[in-house]
Amino acid sequence: MGELLELSVAQAVARIEAGEVSRGEYFAAWRQAAAGDELNAYLWRAEEGGEGEGALGGIPVAVKDLFCTDGVETTAGSRILEGHRPLYTATAVRKLAEAGASVLGKTNMDEFAMGSSNENSAYGPVLNPWDRERVPGGSSGGSAAVVGGRLAPCAIGTDTGGSIRQPAALCGIVGLKPTYGAISRYGMIAFASSLDQCGPLTRDVTDAALLLAAMQGRDPCDSTSVGIEGGVEAPRREDLAGLRFAVPAELAHDAIEPGVREVFEATLKRIEELGGEIAEAPLPHAEHGISAYYVIAPAEASSNLARYDGVRYGIRKGEAGDLIEMYETTRAEGFGEEVKRRIMLGTYALSSGYYEAYYGRAQKVRTKIAEDYAAAFARFDFVVTPTSPSVAFRLGEKTDDPLAMYMNDFFTVPMSLAGIPAISIPAGLATPNGGGPELPVGFQIAAPAFAEQRLLDAAYALERAIGFEARPGDGAGG
Amino acid sequence: MAELEAVIGLEIHVQLSTRTKMFCGCELSFGDEPNVHTCPVCLAHPGVLPVPNEEAIRYALKIAAALECEVAPRSIFHRKNYFYPDNPKAYQISQYDLPLAVNGRLGEIRIHRAHLEEDAAKTIHLGESGRIHGSGASLVDFNRGGTPLVEIVTEPDLRSAAEAATWARLLRTTVRQLGVSDVNMEEGSLRVDANVSVRAAGSERLGTKTELKNMNSFRFLERGIEAELARQRELIGAGGTVVQETLHFHPEDGSLTPLRSKEEAHDYRYFPEPDLVPLAPTEAMLREARESLPELPEARLRRYGEEMGVAEDVATVLVADPDTADYFERVAAAAGGVEPRVVANWVTGELAAALRGDGGESAAASKVEPEALATLVAMVQEKKISHGSGKAVLAALVAEGGDPLAIVEREGLAQISDSGELESIVAAAVDANPDAAEQVRAGNQKAIGAIVGAVMKETKGRADGGEVNRLIRAKLGA
DSSP: OHHHHHSOHHHHHHHHHTTSSOHHHHHHHHHHHHHTOOSSOEEEEOSSOOOOOSTTTTOEEEEETTBOBTTBOOOTTOGGGTTOOOSSOOHHHHHHHHTTOEEEEEEOOSGGGOOSSSTTOTTOOOOBTTBTTBOOOSSSHHHHHHHHTTSOSEEEEEESSSTTHHHHHHTTSEEEEOOTTSBOOTTBOOSSTTTOEEEEEESSHHHHHHHHHHHBSOBTTBTTOOOOTTOOOOOOOOOOTTOEEEEEGGGGGSOOOHHHHHHHHHHHHHHHHTTOEEEEEOOTTGGGHHHHHHHHHHHHHHHHGGGOSSSSSSOOOOTTSOHHHHHHHHHHHHSOHHHHHHHHHHHHHHSTTTTIIIIIHHHHHHHHHHHHHHHHHHHOSEEEEESSSSSOOBTTSSTTOHHHHHGGGTTTHHHHHHTOOEEEEEEEEEOOTTOOSOEEEEEEEEOSTTOHHHHHHHHHHHHHHHOOOOOTTSSSOO | OOOEEEEEEEEEEEEOOOSBOSSSOOBOOSSOOTTOSOOTTTTTOTTOOOOOOHHHHHHHHHHHHHTTOEEOSSBOEEEEEOOOTTOTTSEEEEEOSSOSEEEEEETTEEEEEEEEEEOOOEEEEOSSSOSSTTOSOEEEETTSTTOEEEEEEEOSOBOSHHHHHHHHHHHHHHHHHHTSOOOOTTTTSEEEEEEEEEEETTOOSOOOOEEEEEEOSHHHHHHHHHHHHHHHHHHHHTTOOOOOOEEEEETTTTEEEEOOHHHHOOOOOOEEOTTSOOBOOOHHHHHHHHHTOOOOHHHHHHHHHHTTOOOHHHHHHHHTSHHHHHHHHHHHHHTTTSOHHHHHHHIIIIIHHHHHHTTOOOTTTSSOOHHHHHHHHHHHHTTSSOHHHHHHHHHHHHHHOOOHHHHHHHHTOOOOOOHHHHHHHHHHHHHHOHHHHHHHHTTOGGGHHHHHHHHHHHHTTOSOHHHHHHHHHHHHTO
16 A cells, blocks of 8 residues: 555556556545645545546545635635635646546645745644644645645645745645646636646656646636647656756845755756756846735735625624624634735735835836846746745744745745746755754746746756655654 | 806716626526526636626627727726625726727717726615615625626716707617617616716816716706706805715605715725736727628718708607617608608607507507508508598508508598599588688688588598698689
């Protein structure tokens, strides 16, 4: 049984197809693993599944609780949607099912995807499988923890400013944020509509490609979806010869943990060993990314979350009073602190008299960042950075300091603003500041819009060269 | 005190008669059971996305073409944010600073802009006031929610309540001619709000305006504006100033009351709708909209006057209803040698009166075939039957349809064409009314009526009045 859990998704599909592994046995193994969740990573677990046929035939997938699943409670990690059973299934989940996968469970997350530590869930924090006193990252913390902790073979999450890549880095797995528009957003509960994008969290790059291939495509239910022309194939590249990698010139000035910097620099050397070229490139507006992001995302969120009013679904409070009292009580009791903070920020940023100074300016910064990347990609194939400035931090360490928390997204937010694809792969282990057992470090590679195949090919070559074999429990953590 | 001139602009909402709603696939309906035409999208369930209705865009482009507007190469949908139970997303998708169409005209009145948006759901407040304040409970019917609307805003070019009502009628006729809306004010598929202000005659500056709502007929529109103009003139005459506010018209007594400020004090926090891409009509769509335009009422009115010699007031009545105008043209074409002017008088006069008496059907929907009416009018013109008999035949046609020739035959209404027969009836009538005959001989022309009446009674109206008059006068030497 344990041996089944060692298979990657691609390996499992091949074994199942060859008849070497039975679907029922494979699903049962994962159902049992999921049942042993001690990380608070699952909010709901399926009783049955694994019957499907196709490119992902028989594969159970853990799904972030932000995706609507017909008849299955979908809360977005929020009290306000407690008990909400959607009437339909998100396009991304439906496409996975059409490829033969089945939902293994719904994973815990920061409420409405707002957070970088998974401590903002109304259903309690998720623990990092490498060290249970540390956070798994967020907001797709549950999805990252179940893959890192061997509680699911693969998962999907959403990334608005780093919510797939950062938890993937902190849990030692692969996380891909595709180009905005590659995968339909229909049925994905909206946080910041112009930034939200679905993507896979997997053990390796090949599995990420498999899931992306199944989920991508234009969807008539999402006007902003376009899909990836030519589709996505399994990555095969073994070297990086002739490929040019840009390191942002501004990177040197920023507060990166020494251990993270060490792994990052070692990874740059590996790229050179594989034939890649490394050079600095100016991305002067990237440092304003966080400021712009924390105006645009809350602004959109303040509007997207206005529908939770207790009238049509979810919880309803304050019914004894009038309409306004019902709205106010429902929202006061239904939303958590971080969500309220962002609704306030966003409402302010959009309000009459402040719109130009905040939302208008932030959009201009966003355009500048996109132009920076376009200029870089005229000379380079990729831009690389650490995924996160630090390894997994301790639970509660940053909860009282929202700004410190927001800085976790420093390296991931610019790609979200530019709408381009980026992947985080595990690149090594590092000792956290303040000591303790070594924890995984992610390496981020960004590519031009819709260049997912090129990105996956390069990440695959680098992944093979790095040969990251560490897993939770090897160290003193776990 | 200088004379105070009225300055009026109109804001018109036209519900489009598309098959489905603006952003989802629910059918449009009127009068169905509440909440049967709903889906997760128009109920704003978590995770859903809007998809624009192409038919609605085509309809809106037709309206823009008919109003001679400039169409924006790229117009943008915005979110208009406000909390209210009729607005389940808590924002309405509308257009803001980049509307679909600008700078048009209809008749003498300039069009400021025309844009696409979605209608709100219908709220019914239980209790005496019919308003949310003081109501014990409110019901929401989402059938209407999401119906495509085109909002048309005029420049403040109207100078009286009567002019406003006349122009609004022209707009209704124009939109109806396009076949893109039912434009029924009672049912709410046409809603007209008025911005009303006064200023010293000759001044260029605009006075403070008030906005008038809830005038659900042209008569109420005129009365509402009239009342508000009187109020503003009196207020200013007494040394007061007009306060900008929204006024609710009460059809029961014609009064206007301010809407509670709480309902009005909105900061809509407009921002571009991130779930939709810009609306960029293709050249083919624009051409199709222009080329599909039927002859519009303005042009039709001109043609009826200049080419067909129809009196302006009669032509105005005809073009007010495109179906009636089409009907008139079919009768005129079938009536051959009869002047269109005469046909027009029959359609708007005798036929309209007969239909009113029979339950108020429109000419086009009545049993009177255009060819039948043409035959009838020709018979009267050619004096084959008298005008009085013509009306009798028309009454029969309205009741049962059929061929006027057969009705004339059956009822024996053919005019007495044997002059010998008529002469002897006249002679008898003169003899039977010696007093009247004496007076006519003495020069009292009015006295002839009694003798004519006697002849008509004897012939059952089958004699030509002019001929009878001539014969009597000849007989009496008058």
